[in-house]
Amino acid sequence: xxxxxxxxxxxxxxxxxxxxxxxxxxxxxxxxxxxxxxxxxxxxxxxxxxxxxxxxxxxxxxxxxxxxxxxxxxxxxxxxxxxxxxxxxxxxxxxxxxxxxxxxxxxxxxxxxxxxxxxxxxxxxxxxxxxxxxxxxxxxxxxxxxxxxxxxxxxxxxxxxxxxxxxxxxxxxxxxxxxxxxxxxxxxxxxxxxxxxxxxxxxxxxxxxxxxxxxxxxxxxxxxxxxxxxxxxxxxxxxxxxxxxxxxxxxxxxxxxxxxxxxxxxxxxxxxxxxxxxxxxxxxxxxxxxxxxxxxxxxxxxxxxxxxxxxxxxxxxxxxxxxxxxxxxxxxxxxxxxxxxxxxxxxxxxxxxxxxxxxxxxxxxxxxxxxxxxxxxxxxxxxxxxxxxxxxxxxxxxxxxxxxxx
Numbered sequence: 001x002x003x004x005x006x007x008x009x010x011x012x013x014x015x016x017x018x019x020x021x022x023x024x025x026x027x028x029x030x031x032x033x034x035x036x037x038x039x040x041x042x043x044x045x046x047x048x049x050x051x052x053x054x055x056x057x058x059x060x061x062x063x064x065x066x067x068x069x070x071x072x073x074x075x076x077x078x079x080x081x082x083x084x085x086x087x088x089x090x091x092x093x094x095x096x097x098x099x100x101x102x103x104x105x106x107x108x109x110x111x112x113x114x115x116x117x118x119x120x121x122x123x124x125x126x127x128x129x130x131x132x133x134x135x136x137x138x139x140x141x142x143x144x145x146x147x148x149x150x151x152x153x154x155x156x157x158x159x160x161x162x163x164x165x166x167x168x169x170x171x172x173x174x175x176x177x178x179x180x181x182x183x184x185x186x187x188x189x190x191x192x193x194x195x196x197x198x199x200x201x202x203x204x205x206x207x208x209x210x211x212x213x214x215x216x217x218x219x220x221x222x223x224x225x226x227x228x229x230x231x232x233x234x235x236x237x238x239x240x241x242x243x244x245x246x247x248x249x250x251x252x253x254x255x256x257x258x259x260x261x262x263x264x265x266x267x268x269x270x271x272x273x274x275x276x277x278x279x280x281x282x283x284x285x286x287x288x289x290x291x292x293x294x295x296x297x298x299x300x301x302x303x304x305x306x307x308x309x310x311x312x313x314x315x316x317x318x319x320x321x322x323x324x325x326x327x328x329x330x331x332x333x334x335x336x337x338x339x340x341x342x343x344x345x346x347x348x349x350x351x352x353x354x355x356x357x358x359x360x361x362x363x364x365x366x367x368x369x370x371x372x373x374x375x376x377x378x379x380x381x382x383x384x385x386x387x388x389x390x391x392x393x394x395x396x397x398x399x400x401x402x403x404x405x406x
């Protein structure tokens with residue numbers, strides 16, 4: 001998806017002898033994905049941790065354009081330490097100040113002020129981050145499959161080598177949490193086509209945040225339409241369901257939408273991307289001994305939407321601030337009420353009590369876009385949250401909320 005992150009991998013945990021004399025680092029970062037690279041770049045660009053010896057571990061170099069991240073932010077808010085605009089403005093591929101929410105009942109123009117919606121392509125992000133990393137003499141990169149993580153000893157084995165640290169920042173889970181009562185695990189899964197036409201077919205100043213003008217036979221289904229020029233766009237077929245589709249089913253949905261809704265019959269597919277994002281209220285671990293979890297492995301994917309990029313930036317900014325001020329990491333806790341809201345939403349989707357397109361339609365028709373975006377960013381105040389909840393169908397959401405509470 002345009003905010004793509006795969007579900008976090010897991011690794012075996014085994015006992016190993018203490019050996020801090022060889023291959024010891026101040027910080028080890030496991031996983032050179034969005035979370036690991038964001039943390040590394042923020043540590044380097046803080047300018048005050050140059051004396052720290054840092055190791056980044058991943059199974060292989062990242063160079064392909066394997067995913068696209070999209071996020072909204074206030075580009076002029078320099079007081080927001082987590083803002084991607086401070087660190088990643090040079091790799092923002094395209095931005096939109098206006099979005100569409102499209103629904104069979106009505107198309108809604110979403111004026112975002114003071115927000116803008118940004119796109120970052122994976123290949124650009126990786127190159128930028130590794131340019132920063134390669135310029136830092138205190139940072140090393142090691143490629144190899146992680147085979148052992150020993151949190152008690154602060155040890156990682158990868159590619160037949162062992163490394164040690166008091167602070168291991170891991171986007172790799174030791175084990176997947178087990179679903180408990182009142183916990184749900186849905187998937188946000190998608191397939192996107194980058195398409196180009198030989199005539200002007202798009203308005204690059206506006207994008208479709210959600211376009212529900214497509215069949216709902218598989219469950220909650222919508223499309224992103226993200227034009228970056230008059231002749232080029234990312235069109236993404238997205239679902240919130242328990243099960244994935246086959247590539248042929250995604251492609252059939254994309255082809256039908258482009259033909260029937262976009263009215264484009266002559267185009268070239270230049271790139272294809274697939275992804276799966278967990279939508280769950282599982283309680284992910286934040287820390288185990290010397291291991292501090294980051295990214296999706298620590299629950300930074302918002303359960304009700306799948307958005308992750310902005311939450312990773314907040315988390316990594318908070319970690320670096322704590323390392324500078326306290327000399328050790330601090331776990332970033334999200335307000336509990338937002339976890340409750342997400343759990344209620346997941347219950348409604350899981351029990352199929354109300355179609356998701358109707359939930360989002362009510363949300364965007366009865367509230368200004370900037371209020372909804374603050375709510376989805378976990379930055380709204382309680383009064384705004386009450387207004388948004390009042391726009392929902394109370395006969396559906398109130399019983400679901402009561403079941404979550406008792």
